[in-house]
Amino acid sequence: MREYMPLLIAGAVIGFFAAGFIVLWLAVRRREEVRSSDRNMADGEILRRLSRYARPYWKQFALALALVIVSLAYSLASPALVGRVEELIKADFPLKRLWTLVTAYALLLAVSMVCTYFQTVLLQKVGQKILSDLRQDLFTHIESLSHAQLNAIPVGKLVTRVTNDTNAISMMFTNILVNMVRNVFILLGVLGAMLLVNYALTLMVLCFLPLLVLFTVIFRQLTRRAYRRVKDCTTDINTYLSENLSGIKITQVFNREQAKMDDFLAKSGALRRARQQQMCVFAVFRPMVYMLYITSVMCLFYVGSRGYIRDTAFLGQTITSGTVVTFYLYISKFFDPIQMLAEQFNMLQSAFASAEKIFAVFDMAPSLTDEPDAVELDHVEGDIVFEDVWFAYEPGEWVLKGVSFHVSARQTVALVGSTGSGKSTILSLLCRNYDIQKGRILLDGIDIRHIKISSLRRHFGQMLQDVFLFSGTIRSNIVLREDRFTDEQIWQACRYVNADRFIGRLDGGLDEQVRERGNNFSAGQRQLISFARTVLHRPAVMILDEATANIDTETELLIQSSLEKMKNIGTMLIVAHRLSTIQHADNIILLSHGQILEQGTHQQLLHERGTYYKLYMLQYESQTEDKTAV
DSSP states (O other): OGGGHHHHHHHHHHHHHHHHHHHHHHHHHHHHHHHOOOOOOOHHHHHHHHHHHHGGGHHHHHHHHHHHHHHHHHHHHHHHHHHHHHHHHHTTOOHHHHHHHHHHHHHHHHHHHHHHHHHHHHHHHHHHHHHHHHHHHHHHHHHHSOHHHHHTSOHHHHHHIIIIIHHHHHHIIIIIHHHHHHHHHHHHHHHHHHHHHOHHHHHHHHTTHHHHHHHHHHHHHHHHHHHHHHHHHHHHHHHHHHHHHHTHHHHHHTTOHHHHHHHHHHHHHHHHHHHHHHHHHHHHHHHHHHHHHHHHHHHHHHHHOSSSOOOEEETTEEEOHHHHHHHHHHHHHHHHHHHHHHHHHHHHHHHHHHHHHHHHHHTSOOSSOOOTTOBOOSOOOOOEEEEEEEEEEETTEEEEEEEEEEEOTTOEEEEEESTTSSHHHHHHHHTTSSOOSEEEEEETTEEGGGBOHHHHHHTEEEEESSOOOOSEEHHHHHHTTOSSOOHHHHHHHHHHTTTHHHHTTSSSGGGOEEOGGGTTSOHHHHHHHHHHHHHHHOOSEEEEESTTTTOOHHHHHHHHHHHHHHTTTSEEEEEOSOGGGGTTOSEEEEEETTEEEEEEOHHHHHHHTSHHHHHHHHHHHHHHHHHHHO
């Protein structure tokens, strides 16, 4: 019994560390249960949903797996070959036999390297295809979300989902899963080879297996939580950067750089602490596995050679010097995959945490969808009817209250009123960016809820106060990536809205570069590009939401001339605060607190001397005073 005392002492030490590890895990788990509100999607559910993207490439994965199995020959046979070399050195050392073993070792190594190379190339190609498919599906799903849903999600959060999180999942397919399968095969293969060489020493090594399983299970749960925190903090900082870099000019104007820096440092510190916690978890697990490896090697050396290398019996089996060398290499190959599995578990938990975030977006069902029998509109006249329409962004807080009006085809109707009266809401409901709670909205006599959303919006052209231009060229912003328009058609649209005057003076003309959000053009120039874009696509219904609010007087005259021409294209709905810009509208609707107070032509409303008359006279007097001051 005394001769096995060192082994018992080693077991006691390992048991002490294991007990401490379990206590630490229980303490962390209890604290996490109190404060954690993370979504917990089962690993099996994540793998099931991700398998849909891997299934089309099953042949490539099967080939990669075959290459992995072939490359395992080196890992399994090399320790046995080295052990045979040890036996040769111990015996009469036949050189021919030695060259045979060395040649076999070199061939196995070469085959393993070639298989690993082709496996890596194959998986990288497949991984990029899966990444492309996943990003395309995610981006398409985000496009299908309603305005209300998109308003509730920060842009930086969506950017993180489409970029960082999908990259983590791509790494899982290109590297983690196959290597985990490879390491599992190595473990099983090494275990089988060890049993063939010496089952007694194998049983000794297997005594460490329950501890390995215990450490791995605990590590898996701790890293999952750590990676969730890292993902959340990364999303927070990306969201903060997306918002504040876009509004950095406002920060500079109000001299709030230091305050914004303090906020950024706080979020950056939270991310740093989350990453430190993640590294601490891994820093504990890796040494524990390494401790088990060193302990098993020490036990092997103690059992195999107590004082000197000599044929020794252990549990009825003879242990030679060749057996010791072979088992030393096998133990290394047994624990190396486990330590690699730890790293791969580390990355796998990152991928699973990213997958949870991505599937949370996928699980957001679009609040606006086509009805099963929704129709496709090939042609639209532009006749619009609002029948007793009630709408609220928040339950009970009505923005529109029983609004009813009729816009005949090719009419120009203006919506006026104070801020918050419901003007822009009416335009948004017409495009079905939101669904109404009561009433009906008809387009050419058809309830817009019975029309396919894509078909409905295809017949609308919107010109907003804050024109959004994409990075690219003037041409790409006018045609919106459609190739069916010729240069002559584009120039004709530009001349129609007087945009040709400034585009023709640019060095690049239509191919002039547009920087982010079009910040290298004035507000008036961006608006004229928006008008040209609308005219080129010739919508049946045109919507102008404060399109002249930020325009100088000279540009406004150009736009007024353009609007007169655009009336001939189709029905036009205009929201404007400047009443001078809508005097020639066929009908003017005055809104207040979500209800229609007055409607009629400009002259009719002035004659009634109601609210519209007061607003017009107020603006007229203000403009007269400005001219007098000048």
